[in-house]
Amino acid sequence: MATARRERYRKQTREEAKAVALAQLAESGTAGISVNAIAKAMGMTGPALYRYFASRDELLTELITDTYRDLAETLAQAVAGAAPADRFRAMARAMRDWAKRQPDRYLLIYGTPVPGYHAPPETAEIAAGMMRTIFDACSAVGGADGATAHGATASHEQQPLTELEAELARHLEGVGSWVPGEEPGGELKGRALRTWTRLHGVISLDVQGQFTGMGFDPSVLFEAEIDALVRGG
């Protein structure tokens, strides 16, 4: 069927439009993403784009869900491709590398929320999938996943929870589940939460350029934070 070719062109055009939109995002922020400007950059007129996207909002939504999916898959692959003992580090580094490669996309999903924009329910599912990956990475720490064969990782033994970490764990025990399927315990939830917020802390400030002029290498800080998470859990 020749209709397949038309379909393919359609998909290509949509992808090109989104690529141009990302370039605009990088240059002028979310507010700078303009249907007319995208069309012009693609060599067509504004209204033509309405054959591909129902509205500017739909385009934006797709940009966001695409980005979410991309990051989630990147993390999942990093975890899947590493030996259990290395999973946590692999996940953390994959997150930072991804963010540094495309800072604007990172800020699109983890930066200041677009005013008045409400994420589609699909986003929640992807976010849950990513949480699952973080859980996997956290529970692999210390070779708990059967990687104790390493032996040399003795110096990476996890320390017992502090009083306040235990309190957080108890608190998290009571809240609902963050992922489909079997529910992780409060201790694991706490570790995942700390992981998320600490990695985000370094990554977001870095990506926003807040470290500019301070003269240090953010990756040294990042590695220290990974190490602290591995030890402290």
Next chain:
Amino acid sequence: MATARRERYRKQTREEAKAVALAQLAESGTAGISVNAIAKAMGMTGPALYRYFASRDELLTELITDTYRDLAETLAQAVAGAAPADRFRAMARAMRDWAKRQPDRYLLIYGTPVPGYHAPPETAEIAAGMMRTIFDACSAVGGADGATAHGATASHEQQPLTELEAELARHLEGVGSWVPGEEPGGELKGRALRTWTRLHGVISLDVQGQFTGMGFDPSVLFEAEIDALVRGG
């Protein structure tokens, strides 16, 4: 001199304009801050505002520097008003409280940067002042500032640096100074950096609403992070 009254009205009008601008920021983001709309909300026409601000950009700049100064002062007061042993906690809590009270202002200075906007040099000075405050808070941890009289803080002893924390400290030793006056050592710089990124990690995700639907109380996480910072340094 009656001219003082005119001056006072002038200042009042400027402040009112900035207040309205902040309301717009909260509602529609940075891009939603509009000279004409501000004027209308104040009961005057657009061009009238040009008697008070040279341009939209100047207004925005003032919004940002005001916010920076406000936060910096809040932290400084929290530190100054607390006993040495409590300084760190006081500073951290003051930061979070301030951010939760005015989330949009927090994101104005620590969120996605306004595209194409370059902060005035003044901002760097204020940021340096805030760094100084963080240094003060960090160096007061463990009662090193002469507060060992407490005694009961024995359980809060700081642990020795881990290998990677020490590496970070060495790395930071070599970079330039972040504050005017006497230069803090690499260890203190490292502690300040970890403090900044970890607090920001929790605060920013919270303020952006990323914890919505997870059903836990962010302040429990925040307290645990404070505790971890106090212990680990």
Next chain:
DNA sequence: TGTACATCAGTGAACGCGCGTTCACTGATGTAC
């Protein structure tokens, strides 16, 4: 392989809108004598 019809992509004109900013002008408020 050729013809008749349906589907789709893209154009160009037009809509109402709000934006930042300028300009000449009117009144009110201040200052100097």
Next chain:
DNA sequence: TGTACATCAGTGAACGCGCGTTCACTGATGTAC
């Protein structure tokens, strides 16, 4: 206290601009017989 002048606040019209979106229309590409 009164008058002449300067300073300032605010108005209203106008500028060019780009935005998202609709609509009727033209050609090209596909499908069915």
